[in-house]
Amino acid sequence: MKTPKMGRYAQLNVVDFHPAGALLEGGKLGRILLPSRQVPSDIEINDSIRVFIYRDSEDRVIATTQRPKVQLNQVANLKVLDVNSTGAFLDWGLSKDLFLPYSNQSNKVVAGQHILIYVYLDNEDRLTATTLLDRHLKDFSSDYKLGEKVRLTIANRSDLGQKVIVDHQYWGLIHKDNMRQSLKIGQRIDGYIRQLRDDKRLDISLEQPGYKKVGGLSDQILERLQNAGGYIALADKSPAELIEAEFGVSKRVYKMAIGKLYKNRIITIESDGIRLIDS
Known part of the structure; x- marks a missing residue:
C-alpha cells in the first residue's frame, strides 16, 4: 500500500484492535493507532x-479523525495558546498543540495573539510552524493562466496594495487601485490571475476578469432593471463608488456589462x- 504522508489526510484500513484503539495499516510507517475515543x-x-x-x-505517529485547521505545506491564521522558554504553542484544532519555536518567529508572539504561519516538517519529521513565510513561499510562478481561479490567504498590506498567498505556495499582490473590499489577515477567499507579467510575479484580482465576469453581471443588471420598472440611475459615467455599492464590481466591469446589453439592443444608455428598450 501507499505510505500515508505526515501532516496529511489518508484513507487507511483497520487491521486490528487494541485496548488503546484501532490499528491502521500505515505502509512503511507500520501500524498506526487511532485512539479508542475516536474509533x-x-x-x-x-x-x-x-x-x-x-x-x-x-513523538509517536498517530491517526486522528479530528480536523486540523491547517495541513503540511499550508498557511493559516492561528491563535497562540501559550508561550514558554522554547517557543509558542498554537491552536490548530488537535489535542496536541502546534509548536512554533523561537527560531521560527519573525517577531515575538504572546498568548491570545493570532498569527499567520506556515507548516513544514522539521529534521525529525515533526510538524512545525513558522512565521518566516519567505523561507517557504515563492515569489514567481509560470503555472497559471490568465483569469484562472485561485485560492487566496490574505497577508499583510504593502505600499503597493494587499499581499496575498496563492494556493499556499506563492506570493501575490492585489494592487491598491483594484481593492474593492475590506480584507483581514488570514482570511481565505477566491481570486483570479489578473495579469501574466513578464517577471512571473502574480498579479491578483478578486473579480473574474474579462467577459466571463460580464456575462453574469449583464444578467444581474437586466433582472434589476425589470424589477425597477425598466430604469436604473447608474450610467457609464456614474461614480465608481456608487457602482460598487450597487453591484459590487468595478466601474470598468460595469461599463463592459451595460455595453453588452446596449449592443444587443436591450437597453439605452x-x-x-x-x-430597458420599450419600457
Missing part, C-alpha cells in the same frame, strides 16, 4: 477510515442611467 462504534477489521496523520506528545 466509530460500528467499524470492523478491513473497513477503511479517513484520518489525519501526525505525531503525538510522545442615458446621461444619468440606463433604460
Whole structure:
C-alpha cells in the first residue's frame, strides 16, 4: 500500500484492535493507532477510515479523525495558546498543540495573539510552524493562466496594495487601485490571475476578469432593471463608488456589462442611467 504522508489526510484500513484503539495499516510507517475515543462504534477489521496523520506528545505517529485547521505545506491564521522558554504553542484544532519555536518567529508572539504561519516538517519529521513565510513561499510562478481561479490567504498590506498567498505556495499582490473590499489577515477567499507579467510575479484580482465576469453581471443588471420598472440611475459615467455599492464590481466591469446589453439592443444608455428598450 501507499505510505500515508505526515501532516496529511489518508484513507487507511483497520487491521486490528487494541485496548488503546484501532490499528491502521500505515505502509512503511507500520501500524498506526487511532485512539479508542475516536474509533466509530460500528467499524470492523478491513473497513477503511479517513484520518489525519501526525505525531503525538510522545513523538509517536498517530491517526486522528479530528480536523486540523491547517495541513503540511499550508498557511493559516492561528491563535497562540501559550508561550514558554522554547517557543509558542498554537491552536490548530488537535489535542496536541502546534509548536512554533523561537527560531521560527519573525517577531515575538504572546498568548491570545493570532498569527499567520506556515507548516513544514522539521529534521525529525515533526510538524512545525513558522512565521518566516519567505523561507517557504515563492515569489514567481509560470503555472497559471490568465483569469484562472485561485485560492487566496490574505497577508499583510504593502505600499503597493494587499499581499496575498496563492494556493499556499506563492506570493501575490492585489494592487491598491483594484481593492474593492475590506480584507483581514488570514482570511481565505477566491481570486483570479489578473495579469501574466513578464517577471512571473502574480498579479491578483478578486473579480473574474474579462467577459466571463460580464456575462453574469449583464444578467444581474437586466433582472434589476425589470424589477425597477425598466430604469436604473447608474450610467457609464456614474461614480465608481456608487457602482460598487450597487453591484459590487468595478466601474470598468460595469461599463463592459451595460455595453453588452446596449449592443444587443436591450437597453439605452442615458446621461444619468440606463433604460430597458420599450419600457
